[in-house]
Amino acid sequence: MSQAPIACNVLGEPLVPCSFDPMTGFYRDGCCNTGKEDLGSHTVCVEVTTEFLAFSRAGGNDLSTPRPEFGFPGLQPGERWCLCAPRWQEAYEAGVAPRVFLLGTHEGALEHVDLAALKTHARDLS
Secondary structure, rough: OOOOOOOOOOOOOOOOOOOOOOOOOOOOOOOOOOOOOOOOOOOEEOOOHHHHHHHHHOOOOOOOOHHHHHOOOOOOOOOOEEEHHHHHHHHHHOOOOEOOOOHHOEEEHHHHHHHHHHHHHOOOOO
């Protein structure tokens, strides 16, 4: 019996959890893990801001309104969330990208976003 491969972050290190409160991730495991079922690439661990939440709502993805029928509590500024990499890229280009936690951002995000751009918004680099 083989073990599942260890997921890596954008720095090539083992992926660390993004958030357990609220519980995030495509698989709702607290990590920005991804797989073939994750068509949106929920791979970027971010700290949401008021500006980003407004941008996302205006773009048709309201992340601040609770949706209990989907087990979604709604996000508040300052909370961490596994964001779709293409949405982060859109926000980056619009100048409202939220801060990123690189250690919790899955390497799969690099299929949609440049590492240099992520680093400019990194919250966990010294």
